[in-house]
Structures are given as structure tokens and as C-alpha cells.
Amino acid sequence: MGLFSRRKSGLPQRAVIQGHTYDDADLDAAVKTGELAAALSVLGQCRRKPEVRALRVRVLAETLVGKAEALLETAYSTDDPDMWLLAGSTFIQEGWAIRGHGWASSVGDDRFRMFFATLRKAVHPLHQAAEGLPQDAVPWAEMQRAAQGLQAGRDELDAIWREITSRTGTLYPAYYTRLQILAKKWGGSHEEMLAFARLSVDAAPHGDPLAAMIPLAHFEVLLADLQDxxxxxxxxxxxxLPNTYFSKVRAEIDTAADKWMVAIPRQHPRALEAHNAFAAAYVLAADPARARAHLVAMRDHLHDLPWAYYIDYDKVRDEYLRAYGKFVLKPAVLH
Structure with missing residues (x-):
């Protein structure tokens, strides 16, 4: 949306790290080697840590786009649950690379056919991964992503959600996908999506970044309203609208943020993503103290979402730098 673009003049100079919103040295090392054995090793290390496992398989799959068929062949020969999971997740990444992340109206029929065909290839390997490790929630979280893209019916989506929640209570990326499924743009409604976000935060333990479901849900409402x-x-x-909307819902976002930050937050692979969500919300709400706290906590690790919900993708870095200059580098007037 060029309407919301801003000029570059006066932006602070920061070493912004974009698209790498996690701290995981072992994962980075595996990605750097580019070797399948290294990828399987870091997946095998975290079978009992679903948050870490979900992050690692997503990042690894992104680096392996174009190799899903070869991964599937290896999975058939080894019957390794980690191999099945990696193959299925890579098919999902390949599918979304084909479709793109724009509105459905911008995707042609041929691309949709390729998208659906590629996502369908993810289903079998993910079922195999789930059967190999019955207590692992991550294959079901990935299945939920595939089912969303395949426009599965609500009964099927709800059944997958029950499989996820029977294995883990607060898997951040699974909750985010469920939030998307309930969003208006995917055939849901603002009311159901916001209710889900509120229940998610209520159920989350103190110190858990799942609280970010509240600002993320409000960004979905903002996106739909902007589009209209x-x-x-x-x-x-x-x-x-972006400023006026978040000024009106700030109290609810405050409550969610306070539940996360009320004590020393637990270490979590998605903490930097969550700080991005709260930082963007407080920048729009023009809350200097809270904006500053989350901008600093981001440590210059920039996630495109939710910033790209109200600014062009290619202007996200500039928007972050503008906000950093305004709320961090300049003395804030506290309310």
C-alpha cells in the first residue's frame, strides 16, 4: 500500500536483521552446512521440544525449497519420522512459493492448480511423521497449514486442531495458523477470531509470548478494514485508520502484554516475533513507553508481519527505523 509509505530521510542507521527472528545457533549451523544430515540432526535433538522443533522444521524447509521430491524419496528409504516431517514441510513451503502471499484474487488459475497439487503431496509424509512419533504435535501443526491452503472444510480443520491441542497447549505457530483460519479473509469472522485470541491468552501461562495472539488478531481486523x-x-x-484503530484497542493489548512481561519471560523461540507484534501495535497506538520497550526487545530483528499489514513490504525496514528513531533514540514523553 504505497499510500502509507514514508520517506527515508532522517532514518537512523541500524544493522537490521530481517527475516531471522530467532536465536538458535545449532539451527544456523545446520542451515549453513546445507547438509541433510545436519538438518536431521537438529530435528532429532528437539523431539520433546515442540516450539523449537516447529521453528527448526519451518526454517529448514524454507532452505530446501525445490528439493521436496528428493526428500520424499529419502523418507521412503529410511522411514525416519524427522525425514517424513521435513519432506512434508518442504512441500508446504514449495506450495506457498508457487502461490505467493497476496490476496487470492491476484493468483491465477494455473498457479492455484499447482499450489493445490503441491500441498496435497505434503499430506502423506506428514501423516507418516505423525504415526512415527505419536506424541509429536509438530506434524499436526504442519498438517493444519496444508489443510488451510487446501481450503479444507471446517470439520476437518477442527479435527486437526484437536489433534494439536491434545499434544501441546501453547504451540505458537499452530495457534497463529488457527487464528488465520478463523480470520475473515479465510472465511471466518472478526468475532470468532478475536474470541479465539482472547481464550488463547487466557489459557497461556504467565511469561508466554502466546499473548501476541491479541495484537496479531487486531492486525487481521485492521487489514480487512483497510482493504474495504x-x-x-x-x-x-x-x-x-491504523493509528485510530490501535488507540481504541490499546487497553486489551496492554493486558496481553502485561501477562507476557509481568515476570521475567521464559525463553521462547518466538519471543522476537511476539515483540514485533507488540512493537508495531504500540507504534500505531502512539504509546511511547510500551513502544520503546518492545522495539528495544526486538534487538533489531525485524519480522515482516505485522508491519507489512499497514506498510509496503519493501518499506517495512524504513518503518521500523522511523519508529526506532521516534520512540527509542528520541527522549520519550511518558504518559
């Missing part, structure tokens, strides 16, 4: 305004040529209202 732009389609109806209300450009001035669209330009004003």
Missing part, C-alpha cells in the same frame, strides 16, 4: 476502505476509495480514512 481502499476498495471503496476512502483513501483519507484508510490513511488514518
Amino acid at each position: 476502505l481502499i476498495e471503496n476509495k476512502h483513501t483519507f480514512k484508510a490513511a488514518m
